[in-house]
Amino acid sequence: MPMHIAYRINAALERILPEQRLFLKSDRDTRFVRLRPATQAVAIAGGGVMLLWTVVATSILLLDFVNAGSARTQQQLRQARFEERLSALSMDRDRRADEAVRAQERFNLALAEVSKMQTRLLASEDRRRELETGIEVIQATLSRTIQERDSARTELAALQETDAQDVVTAAEQAQDTAETLAFLSTALNETAGERDLMEGAARDAVAKVDAVAAERDAILARNAEIFAQLEDAITVSMEPLDKMFAAAGLSPDSLLSSVRRGYSGQGGPLGPLSLSTSGAAPSPDEMRANALLDKLDEVNMYRIAAAKVPLVLPLKTSFRYTSGFGVRQDPKGWGRRMHEGVDMAGSYGSPVLATADGVVTYAGWENGYGRLVKIKHDFGIETRYGHLSQIRVDVGQRVSRGDKIGDMGNSGRSTGTHLHYEVRVNGAAKNPMTFIKAGTNVF
Structure with missing residues (x-):
């Protein structure tokens, strides 16, 4: 730097930063170091820059540490809330499944009762038909008897002078016929009353079956809603895991196959759900529940794989x-x-x-x-x-x-x-x- 420029700079800074001298004394002589205003200004500026850099770097490190801690905490809270929600939905699904089983049992019991009532009603109908057939026979016999009675009365009028014993015998036959008709009328009325009672019981049974069927339909609808919520929750939980492994350059299918081959945790993989014990084909709800269990098993496999990947x-x-x-x-x-x-x-x-x-x-x-x-x-x-x-x-x-x-x-x-x-x-x-x-x- 030219001397005249340095001189002007020192003269301008002289008012703020007067020249300083640092004396160094030894046994033989005394020396001093001259600190000009420009030198002091450069030293102060350098110290200020270093201080400012230290403050900024420390602030950045503190902000990174605070942001990283809060992000991990929020992620852990979201994961905990999701797991709680998934557990609650699983418990609700299990309760609804139990309710569906109980409703199915009640429905089967009601069907059995209706079947018994229908059997009794059919037996009563057969008995009624037999009675109607017997009554027709009796009516035909009664008609023939009445004709015979009329013929007997005619003969009785013509033979008024016959033996009294013959007259008494015809009267007794007429009385027996009247008693038989009274007995048949009473039996027919009782049969008709019993038939009416059976029809009323059958109508009540049908109403109960309809009520049980409506209850079962409501439970099935609620189960469908729970299944939908569980499917959505599992889908939401699997998406970040798929993205995570894909972003790491790993094949999710290969990871799951490897984990499934070496899976040896307590209880083993989740088995299929079966609500039927009669050997019949699984219902749509059973198939849907089995699909959910397969998805939950896949989520577990994902979590096992995630624990083994850095x-x-x-x-x-x-x-x-x-x-x-x-x-x-x-x-x-x-x-x-x-x-x-x-x-x-x-x-x-x-x-x-x-x-x-x-x-x-x-x-x-x-x-x-x-x-x-x-x-x-x-x-x-x-x-x-x-x-x-x-x-x-x-x-x-x-x-x-x-x-x-x-x-x-x-x-x-x-x-x-x-x-x-x-x-x-x-x-x-x-x-x-x-x-x-x-x-x-x-x-």
């Missing part, structure tokens, strides 16, 4: 990404190299967590990685955690998602404290952020 961050503490996946400039100055993981810088000794269920296959020192832990997961997936300060697991140990496996450090080929995190599928390195972002909307 879809979460390996750190719970504050950190920042310092290097991503892909080709980069080597931090040691060896040109451009492929970086097969992501680097997360944080505090020394921060806990490093397993990102999925698996088995530790390596726990020790490896060139470049320093202290390294390798975990083998299902579906041909492996995760690596490098540059650790301490290793907290042993080879062959089974770990679950969230288990502590080591501490963040600076071991191996590293320029500072950070975690080097890798995800490999069938031996090929994949971008870990693909898996982490895929699990953001689920975990």
